[in-house]
Structures are given as structure tokens and as C-alpha cells.
Amino acid sequence: MNQTGPTYKGTFVTLEGPEGAGKTTQVKLLSKELKALGVDHEVTRDPGGTALGKQIRRILLSNDYVVAPLAELLLYQADRAQHVAEKILPALERGALVICDRYIDSTVAYQGYGRELDFELINTLNQMSTQGLTPDLTILFDIESADGLSRLHPGGHDRMEREDIEFHRRVREGYRKIASANPDRFEILDASKAMTTVQEEFRKILSTHFGERHRLAEVMTRI
Template identity: 40%
Template sequence: MRGRFIVLEGADGVGKSTQSRLIADWIRFNNVEAIETREPGGTPYGVRIRAILLDQVEPLDARSEALLMAADRAHHLAELVRPALERGDWVISDRHVPSSLVYQGVARGLGVDEVASVNKWATAGTEPDLVVVLDLPDSEVDARREGRGGASDRLELEGDEFHASVRRAYRDLAVKRGWELVDASGEQAEVAERVIALVEARLGRPTPP
């Protein structure tokens, strides 16, 4: 039996990494292997691409950014995601194609359709079974970002309007593309309950292959 491919999305600071861990724990509790990964950076090559994408010193134009993301994604799917799914594992990825549509397609102004076309070729037909967008009020996201201290990478250095456009794009594209929007406010355990309930409703409870 093929595994399942779940993607967690949302603006910086909404809690994707924590929810990835909690969902993986729930999957393992059901005696199914869970693979936690991220884009970019889910493979050794991806770690190197991630360093280029987030470098604060060397400038990178929007088109190059989009192509590097797509290259990382193609390698990530080939080397990690598809083999795991074929084994019957469940894969939880912190970011995937939706991030490119939002960050490069909308916030960078390249166009959603153009970025989607590049990623359609890069992903070669592999689609997530479920895309979950974690959503918070703008004021709470801003507070979480400020609570982290100084910006740690090039994207975090972007201005408030850039990050606001990212949040608007996630909400807009979630409706247009069938992504599931989940309230990420409250304690992380409460958020996990919402996400897990959604996963069960859409994909069923994990069962060993």
C-alpha cells in the first residue's frame, strides 16, 4: 500500500515545524513509519541549495530563486519522498509547491501560473495527498516573528508588506486550490488536534502496509 504525502504550509512563525513533529508522533503511535522533512533542505544536496536561497549577503533574483526551489524539489521527491511512499511510509513535509506559488509567484511577482508550470515539470506528477495551511491573525504572526529576535535569513529580512502579502496569498490560494486552512492559534497540542482530525477525515487513520 502506498504511503501518504502531507504538506504543511503557512507564513513564517505559524508553527509548521512543531506540528510536523506532533503529526509524525501520532502516525508512529499507529505503527506506521513517519518521515519528517522540509523544503528546501530535505536532502544533503537540498541543505546546500537552502544555504544559497537564504544567504543574507549574496543577492539572488526572483527567477533564480524560483528555479533553485524547483531543483531542490525535484531532487527531494526523487531521493526521499517517492521511495518513502513506495515503502508505505507517511511523509510530512514542511513546505512544498504551495510555498513557491506564494513566495515567488505572488510575493516576488513572478506570477502563480508561471511558477506552477515550472513546478509541474519538476514534480513529474507527484502530488501531495493533503495540503494544510496553518493560519494565524497577522498581529500574532508579527509578534511571533519579533519574538525570535533578529532576522536569521534573507527572507526574514524582507519588509512587513512582503510578509503581509505572503499571508494574504496563502488565504487566497487556499480557497482557489483546495488547500485546507487550519486555525493555528492556541496551544500547540490544540492545533495538533485540529490537524490530526482533518488528516483522519481526509485520509483515514494510518494503518501498517
């Protein structure tokens, strides 16, 4: 699809949300259906969508390191630059549906609102690392911070999940502000509902936006 950045034949969808919102579970379920229908698609994540990215993700989320906020921001951008060049753009250029678990809006929410780093710097780096590639659609899985954190497995929290509740509240509020400022790109989904309800609403959003493209309307009927 066409936009202000690179042009391509495919469709680029990103999923955003606070910790414990359930977006990763939903995209796995969707991918299973897409595979069954033979739909060319890529499910990936930010950070960690490439071999290099997996190493960066390990550093970013490990509790073994104390990472300075600016270093954290730059590591995310390094991952994203590699991710877009190696995986996301090639898939879009061949006409695939690409669904990315987190992308540029996570950086604005976590490093901007959460860490309170400079927004102009973040936006400049986001533009550079992505080559201007903006999603066709972003779905925000919204949930109260405390409720989302309560869903996480005890004892398995990564460095970001272990931040205090006020950090996570800033992140969630940041997401809502980002969505409000970009209504043409964002859809907000209430992720506090039952998993089957979220699944239905998630697929309905995709079907409404893209219809028969990538057989998404057909996926809606397979719930």
C-alpha cells in the same frame, strides 16, 4: 494513493503557512507519536530535504547573498526536483506516510504573490520539478502576518523572514487564494490559537481524512 501524477501506495501530506505559523513544531510532535506507534513515515522539508537540498537551503536563506527573484525561483525548483526523486517518491512507493513542511504552494505564495513573478512560469516549473506529484492533502496553518512574525526569535531571522510586512501580507493573502481555489485538497487551520488547540485540530484533520490509515486515528487519542 492515486492522483493525476505518479501513482503510489503511501500518503502525501504537505503543510503550508506564513512565517511563524507553528507548523514545524506540530509536525515534530506528530512524528514523535508516529515513531512510538511504529508507523513508517518520513518527515521532510522544502527546501532542504536532501544533502543537496541542505546546501541550496543555506544559499536561499542566508543573509550573505542578494538573490535575484528568478534565481531564487530556480533554486527552489532545483531543490524540489532532487527532493521528489531522491526522497519523497521512494517513500511513497514503499507505502509510507510522507509529511513535507512546505512544497509547491510555498513557491506560488512566496515567489508568485510575494515576489510577483509570473504564475504560469511558476506552475510550469512546479509541474516539471515534481513530476506532477500533487499532495493528497495540504493543511494551511493560517495566521496574521504580523502575529506570525512576532513569534520568531529576535535576531535569528533568515533572508525570507526579513522581508517587509507588505511582502508577508501578500504571501498570506496568496495562500488563502490558493486554498480557496483548491478546496478538495486544502484544509485551513487557525494557527493563532493556543499550541495545544492547534495540535488537536491538526491531528483531527488527519484523522478525519485518513482514519485508520497509518494509525492516524489512534494518534488522535494520544493528545
